[in-house]
Amino acid sequence: MTESQMTDVQRGALAQAARRIAADMQAGNAAAVRAVTIAPVASQFDGIAATIQTVHPEIEHALVTVNALYLLNATDLRSTEDTQFFCALPGSQMTVTFSIPQLPPGNYGFVLVHATGVDQPQQLSMVLENDPAGSSSWKLAGFFVRPLLAAGHDGLWYWRAARDYAKKKQNWNAWFYYQTATPLLAPVDFLSSPNLDKLRREAQAxxxxxxxxxxxxELKAGGQSFSITNITTDGSLGGLDLVITYKAAGATDPVAARAQVVMVMKAMLEQHPELRQAFHGLWVYAAVDGQHPFALELPMDQIS
Incomplete structure (x- = not known):
């Protein structure tokens, strides 16, 4: 059930519960949030508590607004392997779908809260359960945080930029811009919509x-071969960086490690020069088993 299909009482109770929990998160009061969390989740609360402490400085002075409300009725649920809810948006052919595995029978709500007006605006997603212990109130059953911006831009900006790069056949730039757009536009992995499905199809193309x-x-550089294990993006330094992790052979002194990392950077840009247009710089992590990785970030104009 979407927000417009709810009664005023249903809508008000769900939104009020989410605002109260968000206020405690803004205050960094994990104990207060735990007190209004369903028992199975409260018994394993360390992860949520750590997330609250991490996001608290970002949202402490934010303007908090409730952006979306859904009621998810699973009281007649017979299987908990993969529960799907289909919420048709009034006046359109669009359907928002929630696919939540291992969900016990119950009456749930999903609330999307935006914390804006700060340097790092966030989207707070809450799964709430109604009356799990006969208290006739909404309690927290799941909590997820994702940013609203990356390097100062929102998800629609990255989606449009990804399309522009795709038209130019710059698939590396397009792919990583699509990947940057997705978590900014999808507050949780278990939610889908026609727009999000379209975004994912464009990315796969x-x-x-x-x-x-x-x-x-495998990346060839300086007569050597380096095993690149992960490539992603990061906007924490102000501009959007491409982050590359490779498996290093073993411990080396900092001077030699830096030289090797710079070699990897240069090789990556030689093979994919288009990256210079799309990214502020490169982060490279040289990962060694059992040791802290050697990491270096350089802006593009410092990688000759």
Whole structure:
């Protein structure tokens, strides 16, 4: 059931519960949030508590608004393997779908809260359960946080930019811009909509085959071969960086480690010069088993 299909009482109770929990999160009061959490989740609360402490400085002075409300009725649920809810948006052909595995029978709500007006605006997603112990109130059953911006831009900006790169056949740039857009536009992984499905289809159409997945990507540099295990993006330094992790052979001194990392950077840009247009710089992590990785970030204009 979507927000417009709820009664005023249903809508008000669900929104009020979410605002109260969000206020405690803004205050960094994990104990207060735990007190209004269903028992099975409260008994394993460390992860949520850590998330609250991490996001608290970002949202402490934010303007909190409730952006979306859904009621998810699973009281007649017979199987908990994969529960799907289909919420048709009034006046359109669009349907928002929730696919939640291992969900016990119950009456649930999903609330999307935006914390804005701060340097790092966030989207707070809450799964609430109604009356799990006869208290006739909404309690927290799940909590997820994702940013609303990356390097100062929202998900629609990255989606449009990804399409522009795709038109230019710059598939590496397009792919990583699609990947940056997705978590900014999808507050949780278990929610889908026609728009999000379209975004994911467009991304798959430009997916570079050589990217690391189950097997690493081999990058040739300076007569050596480096196993690239992961490539992602990061906007924490102000601009959008491409982050590359490779498996290093073993411990080396900092000077030699830096030289090797810079070699990897140069090789990546030699093979994919289009990256210079789309990214502020490169982060490279040289991962060694059992040791802290050596990491270096350089802006593009410092990678000759």
């Amino acid at each position: 430009v997916h570079p085959e050589e990217l690391p997945g189950q097997d690493p990507m």
